[in-house]
Amino acid sequence: xxxxxxxxxxxxxxxxxxxRVARTSAAPxxxxxxxxxxxxxxxxGPLYLVDLPGYGYARGGAASAREFQELARAYFGQAGGGGLxxxxxxxxxxxxxxxxxxxxxGLRSDIEAWHWxxxxxxxxxxxxxxxxxxxxxxxxxxxxxxxxxxDDPVLPVSxxxxxxxxxxxxxxxxxxxxxxxxxxxxxxxHAEPAPRxxxx
Numbered sequence: 602x603x604x605x606x607x608x609x610x611x612x613x614x615x616x617x618x619x620x621r622v623a624r625t626s627a628a629p630x631x632x633x634x635x636x637x638x639x640x641x642x643x644x645x646g647p648l649y650l651v652d653l654p655g656y657g658y659a660r661g662g663a664a665s666a667r668e669f670q671e672l673a674r675a676y677f678g679q680a681g682g683g684g685l686x687x688x689x690x691x692x693x694x695x696x697x698x699x700x701x702x703x704x705x706x707g708l709r710s711d712i713e714a715w716h717w718x719x720x721x722x723x724x725x726x727x728x729x730x731x732x733x734x735x736x737x738x739x740x741x742x743x744x745x746x747x748x749x750x751x752d753d754p755v756l757p758v759s760x761x762x763x764x765x766x767x768x769x770x771x772x773x774x775x776x777x778x779x780x781x782x783x784x785x786x787x788x789x790x791h792a793e794p795a796p797r798x799x800x801x
Contacts, residue, residue: 603714604700606655609730609760613700614638614650616760617769623652642770648777656710677721696724696776703729703757706746715751724776732757732764 602610611623622638636652677695697718701711706729718725729747732740740757747755756772758765 602651602698602700603653603718604655604730605702605708605710608655608700608702610652610655610700611636612760613728613730613758613769614652616763616766617650645774648773656714695722696773697722697726698773698776699725699727700730701727701747701755703732703740703743703747704734706743707750712750715753726772726776727751727753727755728769728772729755729757731759731761733759733762 602613604610614623615621618638618640623636634654638650638652639647640650641647677697699711699715699718701708705711715727727747729744735743744755744757756765756768758769
């Protein structure tokens with residue numbers, strides 16, 4: 602899972618597995634390492650949910666920016682694996698979910714992250730978190746704008762209420778088992794840096 606700091610990656614993982622396995626905090630920048638969770642659902646084979654550090658953490662400074670870039674490149678096959686269980690971004694088992702805050706559609710850092718993922722990862726999708734924070738009319742407008750910005754279906758979810766979690770599991774299964782993934786849009790851009798945390 603990729604997304605801005607405090608977008609709710611850790612909370613969403615906890616909601617998906619229905620137990621508190623990922624540490625959460627109201628303060629941004631809590632996740633500083635790639636946290637990997639092995640999940641087994643029913644009779645299906647195991648899959649791994651990976652919580653990457655968030656970008657956009659202004660107070661993290663240059664050191665935080667470097668940490669995120671190195672981890673993102675390593676995990677998605679940009680730097681020889683970096684010791685993480687991701688041999689290649691084009692491996693059949695690698696996919697990416699970009700988490701965006703449904704209340705803030707079209708943020709530049711999120712768009713840059715999506716373009717980077719589109720050039721790097723064959724299996725990818727956009728998930729809008731914290732949808733419970735929006736009234737009905739607001740969520741309709743936000744989802745319409747999100748789908749226009751990313752030119753891709755956007756799944757609304759809430760870790761707090763559980764809305765959309767069943768659909769998210771179906772999306773994860775589809776990404777993990779899709780025999781016809783999307784192709785990266787520009788393979789030459791594999792050398793591009795990962796999206797950078799914002800600075801003051």
